[in-house]
Amino acid sequence: MTGKMEAGNGKAALLGVLEQILADLCRERRPEDRPTKDDLLKFLNSRDRKLNLYFIRTLPRETVAALRKDPQLGLKLFSALRELVIGLKMPLLNPLRVKSLIREAAAYPMTEVRRDPDLWAARALAALPLGLEIPLPLVALRHLLALIQEELEKRAVALSSIAGLDGLYRYIERELAGTPLVELYVKRAFELAAARLEPGEVVSYYCLLAERVSGTLTRLPPSPEKDQTLLLIKELTGVQDPQNMKLMFKKNAMARADELMKEARSYDELFELRFFFSQIGERSNRKLLSRKAGELARKLNIRAEGYHLLEKLSMSEIDEDGLLELVPAVIGKSESFVLNAPVRFLDRLLKFYLETACPLLRRLRGEPEKVPRLIQNFKRRVGLLNIYRDLEHVAQVMQRKMVLAICNPQMLAGAPERVLGYLTRLPPEFYPPEVMKVLRNMVREKGGGYRFTPGDVLCIFAAYPPAEEEEEKGGGEKGPGRMAGRLPQPGNRKITD
Numbered sequence: 001m002t003g004k005m006e007a008g009n010g011k012a013a014l015l016g017v018l019e020q021i022l023a024d025l026c027r028e029r030r031p032e033d034r035p036t037k038d039d040l041l042k043f044l045n046s047r048d049r050k051l052n053l054y055f056i057r058t059l060p061r062e063t064v065a066a067l068r069k070d071p072q073l074g075l076k077l078f079s080a081l082r083e084l085v086i087g088l089k090m091p092l093l094n095p096l097r098v099k100s101l102i103r104e105a106a107a108y109p110m111t112e113v114r115r116d117p118d119l120w121a122a123r124a125l126a127a128l129p130l131g132l133e134i135p136l137p138l139v140a141l142r143h144l145l146a147l148i149q150e151e152l153e154k155r156a157v158a159l160s161s162i163a164g165l166d167g168l169y170r171y172i173e174r175e176l177a178g179t180p181l182v183e184l185y186v187k188r189a190f191e192l193a194a195a196r197l198e199p200g201e202v203v204s205y206y207c208l209l210a211e212r213v214s215g216t217l218t219r220l221p222p223s224p225e226k227d228q229t230l231l232l233i234k235e236l237t238g239v240q241d242p243q244n245m246k247l248m249f250k251k252n253a254m255a256r257a258d259e260l261m262k263e264a265r266s267y268d269e270l271f272e273l274r275f276f277f278s279q280i281g282e283r284s285n286r287k288l289l290s291r292k293a294g295e296l297a298r299k300l301n302i303r304a305e306g307y308h309l310l311e312k313l314s315m316s317e318i319d320e321d322g323l324l325e326l327v328p329a330v331i332g333k334s335e336s337f338v339l340n341a342p343v344r345f346l347d348r349l350l351k352f353y354l355e356t357a358c359p360l361l362r363r364l365r366g367e368p369e370k371v372p373r374l375i376q377n378f379k380r381r382v383g384l385l386n387i388y389r390d391l392e393h394v395a396q397v398m399q400r401k402m403v404l405a406i407c408n409p410q411m412l413a414g415a416p417e418r419v420l421g422y423l424t425r426l427p428p429e430f431y432p433p434e435v436m437k438v439l440r441n442m443v444r445e446k447g448g449g450y451r452f453t454p455g456d457v458l459c460i461f462a463a464y465p466p467a468e469e470e471e472e473k474g475g476g477e478k479g480p481g482r483m484a485g486r487l488p489q490p491g492n493r494k495i496t497d
Contacts, residue, residue, distance in 0.1 A: 014077070014084055015137035019095050020054045022139060026094040031118070035092045040085045044078065051078075088140045091117040095138040102126045114177070117141040124148060124175050129167050130155060145176045153181050162192050163204040169212050179220070182213055183232040190236055193256075199264075199272040202256050206280060210249035217242040250280065261288050267296055267305065271312045290318045294325030298380070302333035307341070310348045315356040320363070324374050327357045331398045332381025334405040343415060346405060350422065353402055358427055361395045399430040400464060407457045419452035423460075434463040 101122035172180045234240040264270045371391045388394040406422040
């Protein structure tokens with residue numbers, strides 16, 4: 001054979017010839033009538049003229065030219081093909097069927113895939129990562145899977161993300177049913193982990209090292225190769241036992257996640273890190289999570305990010321310090337949050353107000369020292385020149401904003417019969433007495449399903465005392481730092497009284 005064939009392209013080219021022979025043999029067969037090595041040898045021994053056609057289609061031009069000039073080269077190629085066929089490991093593939101199954105292979109369960117060589121090969125090709133572009137002759141399943149794994153692990157050393165490494169490792173274990181070169185992935189992951197990781201990379205670090213690598217080492221039976229791998233990993237980590245290794249990697253990942261939580265620049269990063277802790281069955285650092293949630297609330301665009309925030313952030317995880325930042329940020333911009341938005345935005349806002357904001361306001365009755373901070377954070381959202389006398393006053397202003405949000409133009413135009421129902425869910429204790437009186441009269445006269453009008457909205461807001469009157473009733477105590485004592489107990493007043 002020519003120098004190029006001998007240099008390494010020869011085997012791939014000859015496997016391409018065998019793929020064409022198999023395709024020809026399987027063309028008229030049923031899927032269950034699988035080809036064997038004897039079928040291939042029988043075809044070769046028949047000296048079918050199609051063999052020359054396969055050579056012309058597959059071999060390099062210079063090899064084909066040499067084949068025409070030197071008959072001995074044909075004998076060498078024939079001999080090489082026989083040796084290659086004899087060395088193949090069963091089962092052989094049906095190339096035509098494999099190609100026809102690629103598009104639908106992902107829909108089959110793995111138990112069925114493992115029983116069907118053609119389906120397995122199609123599944124491996126369909127899920128192939130990294131856009132692998134190498135000759136993948138569809139001849140023997142084991143050869144195809146081994147070739148894919150070998151090529152992927154050559155490329156793994158150049159990957160620049162732990163998520164990519166984790167994807168390759170998962171692919172080899174799941175799709176190829178192979179055992180990855182564990183030490184290669186551990187070494188590369190450690191190299192990449194030396195730099196700052198993004199939240200998604202921390203999740204991949206944990207999945208790869210604490211779950212997949214330690215799981216592989218636990219499943220592998222004792223052998224010299226396993227011992228050598230454990231020693232190589234010990235040099236990198238200082239730990240050799242797979243269970244201790246899992247614990248160490250888990251602690252490392254949690255420490256990196258805490259560091260990232262301190263540096264989080266958006267709620268998306270915070271959610272991803274919190275989700276990471278829930279994935280591994282651990283609680284995130286509540287104090288750190290709460291503090292960071294409060295910090296991010298100061299620059300939160302409630303109209304753009306509010307729904308996403310209220311949907312994903314569990315308020316039970318936020319302590320009081322965090323809520324003192326978050327509640328004013330959300331309620332202060334409640335009108336813009338629901339503006340031109342679907343009704344579900346209002347539902348989410350009302351849920352937050354009733355289940356998070358109102359309980360906080362009630363708890364602050366016993367913690368007057370924290371009220372100035374609540375007021376200052378609220379003023380950041382609604383205007384620093386606003387004056388709030390005490391906790392009762394700011395609580396009523398917050399509820400007034402909720403009334404504005406409920407009586408938004410979309411609700412009045414699209415669901416006016418629901419407005420009064422929403423208003424009656426707001427706590428009576430945070431309505432001014434005059435507003436409470438107007439609302440009770442509306443419920444008595446018009447009923448719960450009344451179709452609210454802009455005129456009704458004006459009636460409610462006309463009942464709110466003007467700012468000057470509020471100042472007079474407050475006994476001249478002005479400024480956010482002056483406390484008028486605790487909120488008066490509302491008793492058991494009902495909105496329908």
